[in-house]
Amino acid sequence: MDLVEHVSHINQRMAVHTKNKALMCKVFPSNLGPMVMRWFDGLREGSINSFKELTRVFGARFVTCNRVPRPLDSLLSMTMQDGETYKTYIDRYWEMFNEIDENFDDVAIRIFKVSLPAEHDLRKSLTRKPIRSVCQLMDRIDEYKRVEED
Incomplete structure (x- = not known):
């Protein structure tokens, strides 16, 4: 607690x-x-x-x-691992994101994008059509999760 x-x-x-x-x-x-x-x-x-x-x-x-908040650097070290499923990576990312107390949404969005493999369709989409908020990022992620699950 x-x-x-x-x-x-x-x-x-x-x-x-x-x-x-x-x-x-x-x-x-x-x-x-x-x-x-x-x-x-x-x-x-x-x-x-x-x-x-x-x-x-x-x-x-x-x-x-007391819960010790994680520094922003924790997100910087995150990358999608070889063989890791997209869903597993997303879950890991949001868990870490939620442990950071301050508002670094713009940095968090960029970190998420660059941590995906360069050939990943979501990364390409985020590069072509940039987003401005974590809510928009979550929506875009959900779109790609549905595509991957089908």
């Missing part, structure tokens, strides 16, 4: 109740896994005085559970 993600999820769910910090503390454990729930249940009554303190204590206890 990523603790930042968990706290963000709670904040989002409770956005309409942001003034009711006691309610936020009560809802906090609603999404916890078994190990974290044991920790939460083990907190002494009255040991936490605010939602802010709860998130701080939670973060300190489970700091090793």
Whole structure:
């Protein structure tokens, strides 16, 4: 579990109740896994005085559970391997792309294109008709996936 993600999820769910910090503390454990729930249940009554303190204590206890974002360089090292299916490569690419926190869509699109073999039809298509967004890239990929699956 990523603790930042968990706290963000709670904040989002409770956005309409942001003034009711006691309610936020009560809802906090609603999404916890078994190990974290044991920790939460083990907190002494009255040991936490605010939602802010709860998130701080939670973060300190489970700091090793933070997801470490990948740098953009992770995408730079990706290439479609000999014998790798198009679908496997696409899945690997999107998994890595989603682990990068910042918005580098234009770079990600270029990296995807150049990581395909030069003779690949999708690469040729992306060269002939450039795209401007990751959404457009996903649409174009889907077109080529359907062609490959047929």
